[in-house]
Amino acid sequence: MQDQVQLSVFGEDLRIFKDVLRRNIFYPLGLIVVLAFLSYSAIFALDPKIIGYNPNYTDLNVILQPPSLSFPFGTDDLGRNLFLKALNGVPIDAAISLSVVLLALLIGVLTGATAGYFGGIVQQLIMGVTDIFLAFPGLVLAVAFAAALGSGMINVMIALSVVWWPVYTRLARGETLTVKEQQYVTAARASGLSGLRIVISHIMPNVFTTMIAYATADIGNVILLSAVLGYLGLGAQPPNVDLGRIVYDGQNFIRFAPWYSLLPGVTLFIIAISFAFVGDLLRDFLDPKMRV
Amino acid sequence: MGLVTYVIKRLLLIIPTFLGVTLLTFIISHVVVSNPVLAWAGEKSSASTIAAIAAQYHLNDPLYLQYYYYMAGLFRGDWGISATTHLPVLSQIENFFPATLELSIAALIISVIIGIPMGVLSAMWNGRKLDYPIKALYSSGIASPPFLLALLLQLLFSYYFNLLPSSGRLDPTSAVPRFVTGMYTVDALLEGNLPVFLDAVRHLILPAITLAFLTFAIITRITRSSMLETMEKDFVRTAKAKGLPSRTVTYKYVLRNALTSTITIIGLAVQFLLSGAIVVETVFFWPGIGLYTTTATLALDFPSIMGVTVVFTLVVVFTNLVTDLAYGALDPRVSYD
Numbered sequence: 001m002q003d004q005v006q007l008s009v010f011g012e013d014l015r016i017f018k019d020v021l022r023r024n025i026f027y028p029l030g031l032i033v034v035l036a037f038l039s040y041s042a043i044f045a046l047d048p049k050i051i052g053y054n055p056n057y058t059d060l061n062v063i064l065q066p067p068s069l070s071f072p073f074g075t076d077d078l079g080r081n082l083f084l085k086a087l088n089g090v091p092i093d094a095a096i097s098l099s100v101v102l103l104a105l106l107i108g109v110l111t112g113a114t115a116g117y118f119g120g121i122v123q124q125l126i127m128g129v130t131d132i133f134l135a136f137p138g139l140v141l142a143v144a145f146a147a148a149l150g151s152g153m154i155n156v157m158i159a160l161s162v163v164w165w166p167v168y169t170r171l172a173r174g175e176t177l178t179v180k181e182q183q184y185v186t187a188a189r190a191s192g193l194s195g196l197r198i199v200i201s202h203i204m205p206n207v208f209t210t211m212i213a214y215a216t217a218d219i220g221n222v223i224l225l226s227a228v229l230g231y232l233g234l235g236a237q238p239p240n241v242d243l244g245r246i247v248y249d250g251q252n253f254i255r256f257a258p259w260y261s262l263l264p265g266v267t268l269f270i271i272a273i274s275f276a277f278v279g280d281l282l283r284d285f286l287d288p289k290m291r292v
Numbered sequence: 293m294g295l296v297t298y299v300i301k302r303l304l305l306i307i308p309t310f311l312g313v314t315l316l317t318f319i320i321s322h323v324v325v326s327n328p329v330l331a332w333a334g335e336k337s338s339a340s341t342i343a344a345i346a347a348q349y350h351l352n353d354p355l356y357l358q359y360y361y362y363m364a365g366l367f368r369g370d371w372g373i374s375a376t377t378h379l380p381v382l383s384q385i386e387n388f389f390p391a392t393l394e395l396s397i398a399a400l401i402i403s404v405i406i407g408i409p410m411g412v413l414s415a416m417w418n419g420r421k422l423d424y425p426i427k428a429l430y431s432s433g434i435a436s437p438p439f440l441l442a443l444l445l446q447l448l449f450s451y452y453f454n455l456l457p458s459s460g461r462l463d464p465t466s467a468v469p470r471f472v473t474g475m476y477t478v479d480a481l482l483e484g485n486l487p488v489f490l491d492a493v494r495h496l497i498l499p500a501i502t503l504a505f506l507t508f509a510i511i512t513r514i515t516r517s518s519m520l521e522t523m524e525k526d527f528v529r530t531a532k533a534k535g536l537p538s539r540t541v542t543y544k545y546v547l548r549n550a551l552t553s554t555i556t557i558i559g560l561a562v563q564f565l566l567s568g569a570i571v572v573e574t575v576f577f578w579p580g581i582g583l584y585t586t587t588a589t590l591a592l593d594f595p596s597i598m599g600v601t602v603v604f605t606l607v608v609v610f611t612n613l614v615t616d617l618a619y620g621a622l623d624p625r626v627s628y629d
Contacts, residue, residue: 132312135612139567140585140604144317144597147589148324148331224437228571231439233590247439251575254443255451262447265440273435 020284030277037271041094048088055084056239064257074259076250085246086264092153092235092242093271097222100160105208105215107161108168113203115169116176118195126169133166139228146234153236156229160222171214175207182206213286217279220272227268243268295620302613313605317598318362322355331594334375345373366602372595376588381599385581389603390474391461392573392580396565397475398496399503403561407508408554411515412547418520426512433509438568442502442575449498457495459577466491499576506568507561511554518553522546552622559608559615566604 021027043050059079067074073082115126133141145159179185180203188198229235230244241249243264250260325331329352333345346352349372350361365371371381410426417423450458461476462468466488469479477496480489522528523546531541566582573582581600588596 128308129312132309132316135309135313135605135609136316136601137563137566137604137608139570140601141316143570143585143589144320144601145324147592147597148320148594150326220435224435227437228439231437231571232574232586244437244439247437247443251443254447258443258447261443262440265437265443268437269432269435269440272437273431276431276435 017285020281023284024277024280026277027281030274031281033270033274034278037090037094037274041091044087044091045095048091051084051087053081053084055088056080064253064260066257067259067263073263074257076257076260077253082246082260082263085241086243086267088240089236089242089246089264090267090271092240093223093226093244093268096153096157096160096226096242097219099157100164100222100226101215101219103161104164104168104218105211107165108170109172109204109207109211111165112169112172112174113176113199113207116173117180117199117203123173127173130166130169133163134170136163138163139225142225142229143232143234146229151234151237153242156226156235159229159234160226164222168211168215171211172207175210176203179203179206209286213279213283216282217276220275220279223268223275224272298620299617302616306609306613309609310606314363314366314602315359317601318359320601321594321598322351322358322362325594331592332372332375334591334593337375371599371602374588374596375593376591376596381595384584384596385599385603387474388579388581388584390580391578392566392569392582394475394477395496395499395503395569395573395578395580396562398477398500399507399565399568400558400561402500402504403506403508403511404558406504407511408515408551410508411512411554412519412542414512414516415519415523415550416542418516430509430512433505434513436505438502438506438571439575441505442499442572445498445502446575456498458498461492461495461579462488463491463495499572499578502576503565503568503572506564510557510561510564514557515550515554518550519546522550525549552619555622556615556619559612562611563608566607 021031057080059075062071062075062079063077065071065075065079071081071083073086076082076085111126111130115123142159142163145162146156149155149158185198185202188202193201226235227242227244227247230242231248233245233248235242235245238245246264247261247268250257250262250264253260321331322328329342329346330337332349332351333342337345349365350358353361369382371385373379374381374384377384410430414423414426414430417426446458449456457463469476469483469485469488472479472482476492477489480486480492528541528545531545532538536545569580569582570585571582572578573580574586577583581603584596585600587593588600
């Protein structure tokens with residue numbers, strides 16, 4: 001009996017998901033790109049040899065070749081296959097963006113829920129610090145941090161995380177203020193649970209769910225920002241560089257070999273916009289109005 | 293609470309923010325960096341320069357004393373000496389600031405002029421096929437890496453069609469107009485020098501469009517969503533029921549109410565403009581604060597990086613204050629609590 005009820009709820013979810021998916025032609029397309037991006041990056045993380053060739057193999061006979069069947073993204077000034085270089089760079093962007101958003105989500109929900117639930121001086125302290133971080137234009141602070149830490153993938157992750165959590169704290173706090181008034185929280189309080197316990201087991205899970213859609217769309221923003229850091233020379237260092245750095249390297253050849261910069265740039269664009277569509281898809285799917 | 297008390301309260305709130313911000317830049321440049329003395333003197337300095345810089349900025353003192361000297365320097369206008377150009381950071385920022393201001397103002401004007409009507413159209417055409425191209429345009433504005441459009445425009449208009457210059461603020465043949473605001477377009481106009489003005493405008497077009505593409509997207513999206521929200525309100529239904537022409541309802545009732553949220557987003561837009569300027573100025577070699585940031589970053593010139601961070605933050609803090617005040621002035625229901 002229990003199982004049957006569970007099953008029908010799941011079936012309902014599936015139906016709503018299919019409905020939402022049909023609303024916009026870009027939802028399924030975005031979902032495909034995002035799933036491909038994530039699964040490819042996961043496989044690459046397990047075994048970087050998945051590409052099959054050395055992305056930094058130079059061949060001076062084929063320098064600055066336009067895109068063709070053997071070189072889908074063309075070649076660079078040292079005759080390296082830019083498609084392989086891009087394939088090698090995509091997982092770097094995936095690693096950075098996923099870890100930054102996950103960390104921001106964790107810190108944000110933890111601090112935001114605490115501030116929102118307890119209020120008073122706790123809230124003033126947390127939100128005061130948050131507001132100071134929010135006063136910085138994100139990229140500028142990230143650049144300063146990354147420059148101080150030195151370039152490299154891990155340091156970009158740290159720099160972006162430092163910049164990225166405050167927005168999540170703000171959102172989580174706002175969300176907590178709503179959740180806090182729900183009857184199940186009053187019930188929990190009435191049954192004598194401690195404040196910390198309520199925050200962890202009742203408030204945080206609920207806030208977390210509503211913020212998932214935002215976080216998903218946000219992965220695209222982090223990819224763009226980390227691309228900018230890579231473009232400024234602060235990202236992963238040669239030979240294994242991220243897409244933003246490839247764009248920068250190709251900039252000198254933009255007149256004669258526009259594909260060098262443009263195709264990795266367009267790849268970044270497609271990935272980022274796909275995350276935005278999947279974020280919208282999730283928002284529509286989680287919208288309670290869908291379940292009436 | 294009255295407006296005056298509110299303004300004073302907001303101005304006082306800037307003090308803890310400023311202290312927090314400078315504490316953070318201090319920590320970055322004195323604690324996070326692996327070698328603060330090298331960071332302030334520059335990587336390739338001689339032993340004697342390093343010793344001199346360390347003494348001048350008290351870099352061998354305990355941290356709390358260093359912080360005191362750092363803050364005292366900030367207030368005295370001594371923001372350090374650039375490790376690469378060996379000029380005072382503050383005077384360099386003063387030199388580069390007008391260029392960024394000119395570019396940002398141009399971009400903001402373009403994005404408001406295009407963004408608001410597009411948001412209105414998109415809201416009116418909501419759910420119809422006509423809305424799709426607008427949606428596609430602003431979605432791509434949000435998701436495109438800033439350097440992509442910059443490179444595309446440069447490629448098309450400078451290299452293929454040879455219509456507009458690809459870099460700089462003026463042709464080498466044009467004389468720089470006499471300094472009034474530091475914005476070449478304005479200064480040339482004040483001088484009555486039409487050829488230089490036109491040259492400055494030609495140089496401004498591509499970088500301004502690129503920068504505007506970032507902010508246009510958020511302005512359109514916010515205008516659209518607040519139009520849609522306002523259209524559902526009771527007073528709009530009443531206006532329609534009264535038999536007012538739909539044009540009057542849209543422009544006099546809906547748009548005027550919807551615009552207040554657009555104004556508040558302009559504060560956010562300024563943040564986007566400043567961040568975007570770093571990339572756009574680099575691609576178009578526009579000699580403003582953005583390009584200065586990039587060169588300083590590549591050279592690990594910390595006095596400059598920290599100076600720029602402080603200036604950018606101050607600009608953001610003050611724009612937020614101004615937008616908050618504008619919000620109150622536009623919407624009488626907003627109370628200053």
